Amino acid sequence: MATFKAIRIDKADKGTTAALTQFDEAELMEGDVTVAVEWSTVNYKDGLAVTGKSPVVRRFPMIAGVDFAGTVLESSHSGWKAGDKVVSTGWGLSETHLGAYAQKARVKGDWLVRLPEGMTARQAMAIGTAGFTAMLSVMALEKYGLTPKHGPVVVTGAAGGVGSVAVAILSKLGFHVIASTGRAAEADYLRGLGATEVIDRNELSGPPKALAKERWAGGIDSVGSTTLANLLSMTKYGGAIAACGLAGGMDLPSSVAPFILRGVCLLGIDSVMCPIEPRKAAWARIAKDVDHAKLAEMTTEIGLDEVIGAAPKILAGQLRGRTVVKIS
Missing domain, CATH: 3.90.180.10 (Medium-chain alcohol dehydrogenases, catalytic domain)
Known part of the structure; x- marks a missing residue:
């Protein structure tokens, strides 16, 4: 054999x-x-x-x-x-x-x-699970009704796999993207992908308040834990955060305040057992909405x-x- x-x-x-x-x-x-x-x-x-x-x-x-x-x-x-x-x-x-x-x-x-037609196997894997997850997150925010006119969106772990693709997609769709990273040296890289602002992840790592100053209309989070709790506390009225990762931990030290006082929604994203039809839709969107030059970068x-x-x-x-x- x-x-x-x-x-x-x-x-x-x-x-x-x-x-x-x-x-x-x-x-x-x-x-x-x-x-x-x-x-x-x-x-x-x-x-x-x-x-x-x-x-x-x-x-x-x-x-x-x-x-x-x-x-x-x-x-x-x-x-x-x-x-x-x-x-x-x-x-x-x-x-x-x-x-x-x-x-x-x-x-x-x-x-x-x-x-997808027009995409090589190498490009598809440059997207891979991380990029597929990013697109599912973008689609969830869109289904919720979020558009660029609602205000900025934040992406955590922005220099990583999910974050990089999310920044590139959201910027191409016209969003004002705030990229959060712990790697200050990657600021130019993130702006090259389309980020409008780059913030230090330490802004989201302190003890979360029940409600903090409203900063963004939505976001994509691959970190979890305290970072996600802070994101929720800083989300504008009626906004939404798509949660798709746990690099910072599985806990969520938050409160119900963002949900019941600002109407914020937490959108769960699973890419592992996602049904086939949403998968096909996501890959069709990837073929259309991912800039190949940015992907190569x-x-x-x-x-x-x-x-x-x-x-x-x-x-x-x-x-x-x-x-x-x-x-x-």
Whole structure:
């Protein structure tokens, strides 16, 4: 039986181990589509899985990597045939199902989205789970009714993957974007993506008030915890915050005051189990609303053999924008 390169995670006496090794095709899990993986990415969850800093991996052995783009090799699914270009994000990849840091992946055809016309597999992974999550967040704010005329919007963790794409999309849509970051050196980078203002994340890290001065009509938060509590307390009457991450923690030390005194809404964003139709809609919007020049500016490329070294860096906030992984 054939083997292929993959980053394999195994259970160890203390935690887990991750290594680039040969994986036996016979160990691939059930699925009706087999894909030659061409590109993947480094997301925050990938950093947790590869380093073992959080127990996101729930079966062993595991192939890490939560998203991929590639070409269908074999399919018994009615919607896909050999040669089709596809994208997959979430669905438990790298958690409960063998993931994307490998030359092959076998998944359910219902987990796949067609690569948008005019977009390369590399560009799709420059978007990846982080950018897909950012677009879902933008769409949630739009569904709520938020438009540029309502006022500024804030993006936290702005120099990271979700934040970089969110800044670029929101600015293209005409919003006045306030980018929050702990990396002052990235101010010019963020303005290049379209941010109108750049603020220090310390402005959002102090003990949150029940209600603070109104500063923005909405926002996208990938940090959680105290940062999200402060965002809510500073949101204008009738505004909304889309919450899509927990880099700062899972707690929310807030109060009901923003909700019952200012009518603020907290919009929850899940990209892992998002149904297929919203996925298709989000990827269609990505193809239309993401500036390819800005995408290239925020993207760095590494090889599969560099992923293990990159994992702790994304957890430490040392990776700017998006990092794509060339698989083959």
